[in-house]
Amino acid sequence: MSRRACDTLIRADRIVTQNDERTIIEDGGIAIAAGRIAAVGPWMEIDAAWQGETVMNLGRSMVLPGLVNAHTHASMTLMRGLADDLPLMEWITQHIFPVEQKLTPELVRLGATLACCEMARTGTTAFYDMYLMEQAVAEAADATGMRAVVGEVIFSFPTPAYANLDAACDVVRAMHDTYRNNDRIRTAVMPHAVYTTTPELLTRTAKLAEELDIPLHIHLAETTTETAQCMEKFGKRPVAYLDSLGLLSPRTLAAHCVDLTDDEIRRLAETGTRVAHNPESNMKLASGIARVRDMADAGVVLGLGTDGACSNNNLDMFAEMSTCALLQKVATMDPTVAPAQQVLDMATRGGAACLNWPGIGSIEPGNLADITALDLDQPGLMPMYNPASHAVYAASGGDVRMTMVGGEVVYRDGAFPKVDYPALLAEVRSAAAWVRKQFEGNGK
Incomplete structure (x- = not known):
């Protein structure tokens, strides 16, 4: 049986779907097409059914809804x-x-x-x-x-x-x-x-x-x-x-x-x-x-x-x-x-x-592909027994290795594909001098 085409395939150690059943998939895969989740399930099933133009193997990562x-x-x-x-x-x-x-x-x-x-x-x-x-x-x-x-x-x-x-x-x-x-x-x-x-x-x-x-x-x-x-x-x-x-x-x-x-x-x-x-x-x-x-x-x-x-x-x-x-x-x-x-x-x-925005908040077919991934090899995330517990009590934003919105990566491993980050930092430093001056002028 031929595989269906999609834009991106994601593979990760754990997928926390946040669907109605709160399903957690080990060694899971997500197929993304036209900015939406086409399928989610065990990697072997997803890989057998879908051909991705891009394959993103996140390895020891826990994927969650954005x-x-x-x-x-x-x-x-x-x-x-x-x-x-x-x-x-x-x-x-x-x-x-x-x-x-x-x-x-x-x-x-x-x-x-x-x-x-x-x-x-x-x-x-x-x-x-x-x-x-x-x-x-x-x-x-x-x-x-x-x-x-x-x-x-x-x-x-x-x-x-x-x-x-x-x-x-x-x-x-x-x-x-x-x-x-x-x-x-x-x-x-x-x-x-x-x-x-x-x-x-x-x-x-x-x-x-x-x-x-x-x-x-x-x-x-x-x-x-x-x-x-x-x-x-x-x-x-x-x-x-x-x-x-x-x-x-x-x-x-x-x-x-x-x-x-x-x-x-x-x-x-x-x-x-x-x-x-x-x-x-x-x-x-x-x-x-x-x-x-x-x-x-x-x-x-x-x-x-x-x-x-x-x-x-x-x-x-x-x-x-x-x-x-x-x-x-x-x-x-x-x-x-x-x-x-x-x-x-x-x-x-x-x-x-x-936000009154149906289609976000969970990883399931038909939803928008708004996804983030935590690096499970970080020392503060080892070992893991309960993914929800880890997300709430153990993880920090610094453990995030990838974030995508509508199937498009907006952050991955230190890089912001859509932003000239060094130029942004220079602008912020310049603006900070103006902000400080306003506060000092206000008596603070």
Whole structure:
């Protein structure tokens, strides 16, 4: 019997499919055609049935679905390590916002390109991004081969991208028109948070998301301070406030969701609102610990995100998985909470659901070929008994040896095929001098 043609064949020691059965294949193979997974199974079966134009033998590697970063601000890589060790409201209003008002599209694009390289290097293939001048982020993601949902952050005050709410909505519409037929870049409506918007703004953005039939993303219930401010200004807690304005729905992804009551958790589940959990950022800013077990038990769809590199300070989703699992155990004083498989699900299948992007988050026929591979010969990954445990508790982004998006390699063994990495580093070093000057001028 003749073999069917495909673009790429991958062979690896272990394949963690993350399919419905969570099948793990030893000495496995994946056939990739036209950017999608054509077949996955034991290598002998795949090799017998498929002829690859390229054969990628990864040997002692564990292949997983590409990780999905469900909430980040990619361009904040340029501010990594500045304005550390501050509470959220002081950090964002006194140090971050003033510098962001001086950013240019070129700087935003540069920071996003660096972020895309960092994410590809550490096994992430798709991310949900909210920032200023987001068109530049979309361009960076597209140029580096990453998959992304992007959206211009909308505040109740002017930014370098728009003067008022009408202009902000025009920016969103223009981005949607630009990327409506792009295979890897999608758009969303992104009001920033309850404390930086107005009821009119939130209502308008909800209607805009419905009009364009795209997702909506917002920071929600991140701190007790946010709750107090919302109560004082609007007479409701943040979840109830958004609910009263019609913003809780299956198209909504809420980031953080730290300060929640039992009733609020139930309401998020009832409305189909999804949640991006950001444990490292929440820890660094002392925002609190999200109730992951209670949200999961209530049926809330959960993803995992790094937040921006200015409040984390990395975009490594393997580190985020480990932190998520360990933090939940000590918060509840129950070692069975947030088991490895559940956390791996959050970073793959849950992330795909948060992005509203069917076809990613698992390795199975018909899905997009978004894949990453860990080097199992690294000393910290030897020996291996439970692949999910290794992915969550033992691995780091530094163990990644290959990442591909839609069947195209975006990182392999120290190289970024689509990026002039030395030139990028030179640009980043130059930009860092400008960033430092802005922070020093702001009294930091």
